[in-house]
Amino acid sequence: MKLPVKKCKQCDSILYTSKYHCTNCYSDELELTEIDGKGKIYSYTKIHAAPKQFADQAPYYVILVHLDQGLKVTGRLNGNDVQIDTPVELDEIKERAYFFKAR
Ligand SMILES: [Zn+2]
Structure with a gap:
């Protein structure tokens, strides 16, 4: 995507x-x-205490993705297999948040 x-x-x-x-x-x-929307996971953090609107989704990962074309964007990962340098691609944009998936 x-x-x-x-x-x-x-x-x-x-x-x-x-x-x-x-x-x-x-x-x-x-x-x-x-x-x-392709890149690699540059950094990530696991969110345990989420804001109210995401509370039912916690714990979840927020990832920093270094896109192949140079920009770094924060997003969420659809899935639980999070490691630095994992290749990911943009999966969907929901409520102006980027959701990535492993590729
Ligand atoms: Zn310029």
Whole structure:
């Protein structure tokens, strides 16, 4: 599944969709695009005491994924087999949260 991002028209940097200026060249000429949602688990943490709306899902993992195209995003893992460097891909986007699965 593809992941929505912004791309700088000046220097081709890939940026989070929340950005309004390029973090590399400060240009504000950004366009919405998508990148491949594939990457590797860079870091993770297990959540035991979850916020109210996720309490029924605890314990669960929050993972930091280093995408192949360079960006790091936080998300959740569908599954319980969590290890650093596990190849993952974007599985779904629910309530603006990224859910990854092993690939
Ligand atoms: Zn730029």
